[in-house]
Amino acid sequence: xSSPAPSAATALPFGRLTTAMITPFRPDGSLDLDAAQQxxxxxxxEGNDSLIVNGTTGEAPTTTDAEKVLxxxxxxxxxxxxxxxxxxxGSNNTAHSVESAKAxxxxxxHGLLVVTPYYNKPPQEGIKLxxxxxxxxxGLPVMAYDIPGRAGVPITTExxxxxxxxxxxxxxxDAKGDVAASTKVLANSDLFYYCxxxxxxxxxxxxxxxxxxSVVGHVASPQYRQLIDAVVAGDLATAQRIDxxxxxxxxxxxxxxxxxxxVKAALKLAGVIExxxxxxxxxxxxxxxxxxxxxxxxxxxxIA
Numbered sequence: 484x485s486s487p488a489p490s491a492a493t494a495l496p497f498g499r500l501t502t503a504m505i506t507p508f509r510p511d512g513s514l515d516l517d518a519a520q521q522x523x524x525x526x527x528x529e530g531n532d533s534l535i536v537n538g539t540t541g542e543a544p545t546t547t548d549a550e551k552v553l554x555x556x557x558x559x560x561x562x563x564x565x566x567x568x569x570x571x572x573g574s575n576n577t578a579h580s581v582e583s584a585k586a587x588x589x590x591x592x593h594g595l596l597v598v599t600p601y602y603n604k605p606p607q608e609g610i611k612l613x614x615x616x617x618x619x620x621x622g623l624p625v626m627a628y629d630i631p632g633r634a635g636v637p638i639t640t641e642x643x644x645x646x647x648x649x650x651x652x653x654x655x656x657d658a659k660g661d662v663a664a665s666t667k668v669l670a671n672s673d674l675f676y677y678c679x680x681x682x683x684x685x686x687x688x689x690x691x692x693x694x695x696x697s698v699v700g701h702v703a704s705p706q707y708r709q710l711i712d713a714v715v716a717g718d719l720a721t722a723q724r725i726d727x728x729x730x731x732x733x734x735x736x737x738x739x740x741x742x743x744x745x746v747k748a749a750l751k752l753a754g755v756i757e758x759x760x761x762x763x764x765x766x767x768x769x770x771x772x773x774x775x776x777x778x779x780x781x782x783x784x785x786i787a
Contacts, residue, residue: 495675496624496653497567497594498532499694499711502701503540503679505747506554508760514550518756520561522701525755530708531700533567534558535596539633540698540743543571545762548583555590569626573598577613581620588621595625596656599634607642618651625651626696630658630679640664647672656696657687666690681733685726688714698742699733702749702785728783735779744768748776753786 504526507518523534536558537543537551546554551570558568570592572583577600584595597617599610618625627646631637637659638646646652647668657665658679668674669691677696678687684695688711700707706725713721736745747759748768759767768776780786 495532495693497569497626497675497677497694499715500531500700500704500708501533501535501569501677501694501696502526502531502704503535503538503696503698504558505701505743505750505756506536506541506543506546507747507756508758508762510758510760512760512762514546514553515756515758516553516557518758519554519557522750522755523558523561526700526704527562527566529704531566531704532694533569533593534562535569535571535696538571538596538628540746541571542743542762542765545765548586551583552586552590555587555592559591567593569594569596571596571598571628572617573600573628575600575603577616580613580617584617584620584623588623592623595621595623596628597625598628598630599636599638601634604635607639610636610638611642611645614646614652615649618649621651623651624653625649626654626656626677627652628656628658628679630656632658637661640667643668643674644672647674657692662686662690681729681737685710685714685722688722689719698746699729699736701746701755702736702753702780703729703732703783706785730783731779732783732785735776735783739772739775740768741765745772745776748773749780749785752777752780 507515509515536554555570570587572580572595574580629638654675656677656679676692677694678684678692679696681699710722710725750756751759
């Protein structure tokens with residue numbers, strides 16, 4: 484089998500541009516669903532085909548199961564039929580992930596993001612069992628999230644090829660960064676690849692990924708939309724120009740400290756959210772970090 488043609492946009496399960504969305508909180512740490520809807524609306528207005536809620540950037544480790552359902556419903560209400568809502572349901576407990584998947588389906592989610600089980604370091608057979616058990620639990624399409632830097636273990640090429648045989652495991656969010664391994668999966672399966680590391684977006688699109696699952700997209704969705712469209716059109720020069728323009732923003736948000744911290748600070752700078760509150764153990768960006776961020780976003784042309 485060959486990887487999907489870049490022009491086959493209508494067949495893409497989650498479109499091309501998706502952002503892993505923050506979860507806004509009020510200063511007291513409670514959910515701010517109005518702010519979440521404002522962020523969701525902005526992202527779809529700026530070209531996102533789908534939104535990923537309840538992921539790491541959405542601070543899923545510190546939101547409750549009930550809050551996750553509220554976030555799904557609020558996002559669905561905000562975007563209507565203009566975009567799909569994908570929700571993170573992964574944990575290192577397969578049974579709990581199954582319950583989360585069922586709750587997400589009941590709430591109306593369009594797809595599931597399932598991360599590799601973290602911390603308990605299962606063998607590949609256990610990883611395969613985890614993904615297939617969750618995929619069997621609902622009728623929703625699944626995006627497998629391969630991020631060994633956080634999970635502690637990769638999804639091997641052999642495991643990904645085995646998972647590709649499941650009718651509902653349709654995509655990979657790749658934050659492993661292994662060019663040779665991903666190329667082999669693309670060459671031997673019909674899995675749709677989404678780049679899950681903003682610094683590699685252009686490289687992965689050129690290699691055959693159909694889209695990106697971004698964090699920097701919170702403040703650069705119009706630019707990433709143009710980058711993706713340029714790659715699809717075969718305009719490499721334009722894609723390179725946009726990619727290089729965004730280097731300071733990617734560095735500012737993804738390398739200074741934890742990504743959710745900096746992207747909330749960026750959204751506050753841009754006037755999109757009023758509060759950059761996070762839940763412990765995450766903490767707000769320092770004054771020095773905000774100063775760096777401001778300079779870098781200006782350099783990238785993302786704020787005045």
